[in-house]
Amino acid sequence: MTILSTIFWGFIFLNSALAIFTVFKEKERDIAAIWAWLLVITMLPGFGFVIYLFLGRKISKESIFDLRSQDRIGMPQLVESQKSLIESENLDVPESNYQDKTFEMVRLFLESNQAVLTKGNKVRIISDGEEKFDQLIRDIEKAEHHIHVTYYIFRGDNIGLRLLRALEEKAKQGVEVKVLYDPVGARVLGKDFFNKLRTYGGHAEPFFGSKFFLINLRLNYRNHRKIVVVDGKVGYTGGFNVGDDYLGMYEKMGYWRDTHLRIEGNGVLTLQTRFLMDWNASSKDKQVNYGEVYFPFSSLKGSTDMQIVSSGPDNEMHAIKKGFIKMISMAKESVLIQTPYFIPDEALMETIKIAILSGIKVKVMIPNKPDHPFIYRATLSYAEELVKSGAEVHIYDNGFLHSKVIVIDGEILSVGTANFDIRSFRLNFEVNAFIYDRYLAKKQVRLFEEDEKKSYLLTEDMIKNYSRWEIFKQQFSRLFSPIL
Template sequence: MSIFSSLIWGFIFLNSALAIFTVFKDKERDIAATWAWLLVITMLPGVGIFFYMFLGRKISRESIFDLQSQDRIGMPQLVESQKKLIESENLDVPESNYQDKTFEMVRLFLESSQSVLTKGNKVSIISDGEDKFNQLIDDIKKAEHHIHVTYYIFRGDNIGLKLLKALEEKAKQGIEVKVLYDPVGARVLGKHFFDQLESYGGKAEPFFGSKFFLINLRLNYRNHRKIVVIDGKVGYTGGFNVGDDYLGLYEEMGYWRDTHLRIEGNGVLTLQTRFLMDWNASVKDKNVEYEEQYFPFSSLIGSTDMQIVSSGPDNEMQSIKKGFIKMISMAKESVLIQTPYFIPDEALMETIKVAILSGINVKLMIPNKPDHPFIYRATLSYAEELIMSGAEVYIYDNGFLHSKVIVIDGEILSVGTANFDIRSFKLNFEVNAFIYDRFLAKKQVRLFNDDMKVSYPLTEEMIKNYSKWEVFKQQFSRLFSPIL
């Protein structure tokens, strides 16, 4: 055997040994993700280990502790109070056709995410990007004390500059402005993008890591949350990021169909808590303490009861996924899902299948085009599996569908930042509103039905006519679904 051959075999042996040691040393990783990473490392010797170092490593226990040790700013007493009411069965839960199950759902979020139930909020659903940004900028102009902003993607295009200008004007007036951005999602911004804002006293900081995303060993853990809080009285969350594409101005994507919420009432305070915890986790030398002006408790101003639920790699509970499972298992008639990416884990997939076999009408809507082709192939594979189980799958054909919504029986709905995929459940920092309001749930059903008019059904016949190459791409992409 030549020296060159010996070196090659030595490298393969070393790569395999390193793969086994590196991946299996994390005993808490689920087995599907473990095998997926082993496949990557062995198929791409050398390069695979590099990918794993940046994308596969879990947050260290020390880093998790740093995040979890941030004090829950705002309403710890209310959390404990509601837990005691749960134990004594005296908590006033929203009315529904399954009162006991709603009680269980409220308790689930209190226990898993310390998510308090807030009552009497005024909530509106926004499904168009231009409407969302017009309302947002109008609210920003009215700010009197503070504006807190988190976005995953923040572009320096027309709408990005327009939003930045509005924030600069308020900072110039002495209003507190804090912007938290994800260093990967905002990677296209110039390093001086926020200089003018900061010169007026505003603050802009990257979430949980270096501004230089290419040298960030936490690269795989993204802050996918979208939160705006204005004076603790008005809040926004949902699917829209900041960019002209979210206004439907990118020709290759077409009209951008998304779902966002505008919230008034005490539900805003739970968004405030989430923002300030994220801020303190990212800007450790400038921690924000509790101030009454951040948390102006209000009387009941609407009819919507809701819980704001967070999840991320800092908490093994996967609270949003558990909420989806709970909702689907509660359904008596229908489950409607909109998501750009559908890559469920085994637990969620089995829950959906059980619902289908129980006679529940399950409808899934996904886009007709990929913004991430590899993930889209895996999405199609799982969607086809649902069709074979008896679900209806619709392909949105009026642009790009980015909406992240689930509604059951026209009774309960969830709108937020989390997709129906393993990344959103385990790797991204996400936030969803779980809403107990028949009026809003039925409005979302009407929006879904309107979207169906510009969609087409994915049928078994269409699936059978796929080429072998198309089938291979879908199955190959699905192999890596646990780490997508």
């Protein structure tokens, strides 16, 4: 055996041994993710470890200390109070066809996420980008004390500059402006993009950023949240990021179909809490105290009861995923899901299949084109499995579907930033509104039905006609779905 051969086989053996040690030593990692990472490391000796170093390592407790240690303003006391009311069945939860189950769902979020139930909110569903940004900028122009902004993607194109100019003008007037952006989603922005905002007294900070982008070991943990809070009175969250493509201005993607919420009422205060926790975890020298000026408790604005639920790699509870599972298991008639990426883990997939076998009408809507081809192929693989199980899978054919929505029985819905994929459940920082309001739920059902008219069904005949090459690409992509 030559020296080169000895070195080669020694390297392969060392790579394999280190792969097993490195991946398995993280005890709380999902078993499917363990095998996916072992596959990457063994298929790409040496280089696989580099990928794992940047994309596979879990966040250490030291890295997330600030995220876990910041108590929410008055939340622990309010959470315990609502738990006690649930125990005595005195908590005023919205009327529904399954009152006991609604108690259970509210309790689930109180226990797993300290997500208090806020009542009497005024909530508006927005499904068009032009409408969303026109309303957002009008609200920003009315701001008197503060504007807090978080977006995953923030582009320096027409709408990005329009929003930036509005923020700069308010900062110039003395309004507190804080912008938290994700360094990966906003990687195309120049270093001086927020300079004028800062000159006027505003602040802009990257979430989990690094001075050296290419050696950021937390690169895989992205802040996928979209939150805007104006004066603690108006809040926004949902699927729209900041970019001209979200207005349907990119010919490649076509019309952009998304879903966003505009909220007035005390539900805004829970969005505010989420923003301030993220801000204080990212900006060590410009931290914000949880003063009353940021939490102006209000009288009833409307009739919507809701819980704002967040999840991320800082918490192993995966509260949003648990919420999806709870909703599907509660359904008596129908489950409607819209998502650009459908890569469920085993627990969620089994819950959906159980619903189908129980006679529940399950409809899933996905895009007809990929913005991430590798992920889209895995999505198609899972979608085909659903079709074979008896679900309806609708392919949206009027542009790009980016909406992240689930609604059951026209009774309860969830709108937010989390996709139906493992990345959103385990790797991204996400936020979703779980809404107990028949009127809004039925409105979302009508929106889904309108989208159905612009979609086509994925059928078993279409699946049978896939080429062997297409099937291979889908199955290959699915192998890596636990770490996508």
